[in-house]
Amino acid sequence: MDDENKLSNGILVADFGSQVTLLIARRLREKGIYCEVVPYNRLRDKLEAAPKGVILSGGPASIAGGNDAMPRAPERLFRENIPVLGICYGEQLLCAQLGGEVAPSHGREFGNANITVRQDSPLFDGIFAAGDSAPVWMSHGDHISQLPEGFTAIATTQDAPFAAIADESRKLYGLQFHPEVVHTPNGADILFNFATKIANASPDWTMGSFLNEATAKLREDIGGGHVIAALSGGVDSSVASVLIHKAIGDRLHCVFVDTGLLRQGEAEQITSLFQQHYDIPLIAINAQKRFLDALHNVTDPEEKRKKIGNLFIEIFEEEADKIGNIEFLAQGTLYPDVIESISPHGGPSVKIKSHHNVGGLPERMNLKLIEPLRSLFKDEVRSLGAELGLPEAFLKRHPFPGPGLAVRIPGEVTIEKLEILRQADDIFIRALHEHGLYDDIWQAFAALLPVRAVGVMGDARSYQYACALRAVASSDGMTAAVSDLPGEFLNEVATRIVNQVDGINRVLYDFTSKPPGTIEWE
Numbered sequence: 001m002d003d004e005n006k007l008s009n010g011i012l013v014a015d016f017g018s019q020v021t022l023l024i025a026r027r028l029r030e031k032g033i034y035c036e037v038v039p040y041n042r043l044r045d046k047l048e049a050a051p052k053g054v055i056l057s058g059g060p061a062s063i064a065g066g067n068d069a070m071p072r073a074p075e076r077l078f079r080e081n082i083p084v085l086g087i088c089y090g091e092q093l094l095c096a097q098l099g100g101e102v103a104p105s106h107g108r109e110f111g112n113a114n115i116t117v118r119q120d121s122p123l124f125d126g127i128f129a130a131g132d133s134a135p136v137w138m139s140h141g142d143h144i145s146q147l148p149e150g151f152t153a154i155a156t157t158q159d160a161p162f163a164a165i166a167d168e169s170r171k172l173y174g175l176q177f178h179p180e181v182v183h184t185p186n187g188a189d190i191l192f193n194f195a196t197k198i199a200n201a202s203p204d205w206t207m208g209s210f211l212n213e214a215t216a217k218l219r220e221d222i223g224g225g226h227v228i229a230a231l232s233g234g235v236d237s238s239v240a241s242v243l244i245h246k247a248i249g250d251r252l253h254c255v256f257v258d259t260g261l262l263r264q265g266e267a268e269q270i271t272s273l274f275q276q277h278y279d280i281p282l283i284a285i286n287a288q289k290r291f292l293d294a295l296h297n298v299t300d301p302e303e304k305r306k307k308i309g310n311l312f313i314e315i316f317e318e319e320a321d322k323i324g325n326i327e328f329l330a331q332g333t334l335y336p337d338v339i340e341s342i343s344p345h346g347g348p349s350v351k352i353k354s355h356h357n358v359g360g361l362p363e364r365m366n367l368k369l370i371e372p373l374r375s376l377f378k379d380e381v382r383s384l385g386a387e388l389g390l391p392e393a394f395l396k397r398h399p400f401p402g403p404g405l406a407v408r409i410p411g412e413v414t415i416e417k418l419e420i421l422r423q424a425d426d427i428f429i430r431a432l433h434e435h436g437l438y439d440d441i442w443q444a445f446a447a448l449l450p451v452r453a454v455g456v457m458g459d460a461r462s463y464q465y466a467c468a469l470r471a472v473a474s475s476d477g478m479t480a481a482v483s484d485l486p487g488e489f490l491n492e493v494a495t496r497i498v499n500q501v502d503g504i505n506r507v508l509y510d511f512t513s514k515p516p517g518t519i520e521w522e
């Protein structure tokens with residue numbers, strides 16, 4: 001089943017530029033509804049796929065005062081009897097396009113509010129009845145001043161007489177508040193009601209069904225061709241590779257480059273996972289010496305990254321040449337990396353995070369891209385990995401940067417420093433697991449600082465490196481807060497490191513959030 005077919009059973013979200021549009025799709029997918037996000041100006045074309053319902057997202061534009069240039073929904077949407085739910089800007093747009101009026105407010109209504117439900121509606125079925133009151137989250141400037149014909153207010157707040165509106169006969173709904181954010185406790189259920197009770201979408205989108213669809217599509221796309229994949233040891237490239245192998249078997253060629261910049265035991269784990277657990281042939285290249293040679297005397301962070309990236313590509317190309325006859329390159333690109341978003345400053349813009357370590361390769365090697373995870377969110381990739389039988393401990397591993405430990409060793413990278421850092425990092429990570437703290441943290445690691453400190457060990461003076469521990473909370477790595485680890489725990493880890501790692505006599509905790517810091521040290 002391709003994307004168009006899935007959509008004919010699911011919901012289409014038109015993005016008008018809200019910061020939280022993606023959450024609409026997440027909330028629905030969590031409940032088994034297939035859902036896709038498109039920029040508002042692609043909505044017209046995408047209606048060809050006959051979605052069961054359409055959601056118009058919030059956005060920064062203003063409708064008040066008859067703004068002719070405002071982003072609009074295609075008129076066709078309202079001619080075809082498709083159920084529509086407008087959220088915030090989407091609600092105002094619905095009103096404006098159907099003959100109602102929107103006016104500017106004196107101030108923004110922002111934050112928590114309470115709705116009072118004025119009448120029963122399928123949108124609130126099983127959640128609220130007329131007369132109920134419930135907390136919601138608002139964020140808007142303009143407000144509706146006159147409803148279009150056929151609409152009634154089904155919920156109000158003190159400041160918003162049209163907090164929720166409906167034209168039940170035409171299945172058109174609007175919410176001034178944001179049901180997609182966690183601060184609206186019943187929001188996910190409201191979205192689910194719209195999808196299932198109003199739009200008749202089926203809540204049967206599971207990872208099992210995704211797996212079957214994805215393997216069928218991979219077979220179709222790849223035909224009899226051969227695919228090469230760069231295995232980094234991370235979750236995304238591993239899940240993508242196992243999935244592709246399931247679809248095309250040994251026409252997938254996985255290349256794992258051991259740069260020597262990996263964490264303790266990582267190279268062994270990945271080779272045994274693929275070769276023994278899955279019986280997937282893996283070309284494992286020990287390139288430790290080449291990377292160390294390339295990094296000799298290099299201290300500038302950007303130069304380090306470039307040297308590592310270029311050497312990686314060089315080795316990868318060498319291996320591809322040896323295999324020969326390759327047509328496709330597999331990548332573990334995720335949905336948030338490819339989704340087209342609307343810039344708050346104007347027209348649609350394409351946001352693409354380019355953290356891929358093999359970026360640039362497809363053009364250079366003349367390969368076509370295969371990206372089987374490009375419609376999935378990170379947690380969905382984990383579920384897919386579980387469906388494919390990948391061990392849970394592997395799927396829950398913290399992200400690890402492409403340039404590896406090199407960006408956690410400010411200054412020159414040497415084999416001695418790498419060994420010291422690997423041990424300290426391993427002690428920290430093991431302790432987090434032992435204390436049940438690991439899964440609540442986005443990313444934790446040790447960095448080895450290019451300074452030595454004086455200490456006293458036994459009766460002798462020591463003069464060794466300092467290491468910094470870092471643990472952060474984040475949802476996407478774009479921003480991060482420092483994890484509040486118990487002092488007692490940090491004490492224990494510091495003692496273990498200083499006692500067990502020959503080369504470190506001082507341990508610090510990094511209290512810098514992102515921004516202004518970055519997660520990695522370089």
Ligand code: XMP
Binds near residue numbers: 400401443477521
């Ligand atoms: P920064 O240090 O930029 O990191 O705050 C944000 C997130 O991205 C990871 N990271 C990378 N991942 N290739 C990757 O695949 C890279 O070159 C790279 N650099 C940073 C970092 O570990 C964090 O999760």
